[in-house]
Amino acid sequence: MTHPTPDPTPDAIAAAAPLIAPHIRATPILSLPKDTMGAAPVTLKLEHTQVTGSFxxxxxxxxxxxxxxxxxxxxxxxxxxxxxxxxxxxxxxxxxxxxxxxxxxxxxxxxxxxxxxxxxxxxxxxxxxxxxxxxxxxxxxxxxxxVHPYDTIPTLTGQGTLAREIEAQMDGVDTIIVSTGGGGLIGGVAAWCRDRIKVVSVETETTNTLERSLREGPEIDASPSGIAAGSLGGPRLGVQSYEVIRHFVDEAILVDDDATFAAARMLWETTRLIGEPGAAVAMAALTSGAYVPAPDERVCVVICGGNEVPGWFAP
CATH class of the missing domain: 3.40.50.1100 (Rossmann fold)
Known part of the structure; x- marks a missing residue:
């Protein structure tokens, strides 16, 4: 299916990467075997190790x-x-x-x-x-x-370099799972992936800005709450983000706060990595069973940030 081409384009994202490269980290990936986080193998993009702790x-x-x-x-x-x-x-x-x-x-x-x-x-x-x-x-x-957090083309372009980096690091990727707030990260990821790579949004039930926007239209006024509100608490999607999202995001998943806590605990227990609530939301799509990959599906989950006190997820 042919879509219109909202900005930013993949070419613009590719041109942005070398410009910002001297100032950021090329963050690592971590491949986990089958049954570590769910039924299928998964690769984590450790963007929480970025210079400021997030993408x-x-x-x-x-x-x-x-x-x-x-x-x-x-x-x-x-x-x-x-x-x-x-x-x-x-x-x-x-x-x-x-x-x-x-x-x-x-x-x-x-x-x-x-x-x-x-x-x-x-x-x-x-x-x-x-x-x-x-x-x-x-x-x-x-x-x-x-410097808007999610609603300018330069912001989307910069964030899109993360998806370009994932594709360069992995030996093929079918699906990228991203937690969503105002839409800057997932908008940039989707702008790079277009129709080539599946893009899945994950939000909590009380920070469901993207899911509501796709159902009701972009002119909403969300009141975020719950454990992930500090990182995923956008009142609405950005205009520019929404244009990319409505064309190129394939699925919008919701998880609850309990699933988010459980995902963060599982991430720690299996990898000794600590993500913030917004990062755990993306993991929760897999650990809760809300998203079940096909047996041969090559999945990458973005661990988008780590700016939280250690042990926030402890029972």
Missing amino acids: KVRGAFFNMLTREVPDVGVVAASGGNHGAAVAHAASTLGHASRIFVPRLIAKDEKLRRMRDFGAEVVLTDGSVADCMAEYAAFAEKTGALS
């Missing part, structure tokens, strides 16, 4: 390397991972950064990471949408470069 640094650097940054610096809104990535990229490139964080989902570990990377952190009251509005107003008032 977000890819899009942050690509934004700042391809757009003009004014003297006032950059501004972003984030529950943590995007803010840490923007702060690190800005500091590395010699810019100031201010990050707006919704108080209701703020976690001490992620606030500390953002400050350690050089950001001025502003906690906001109200909803995630209220925080996004405050950050946008600051950008308009001051002229600071707005």
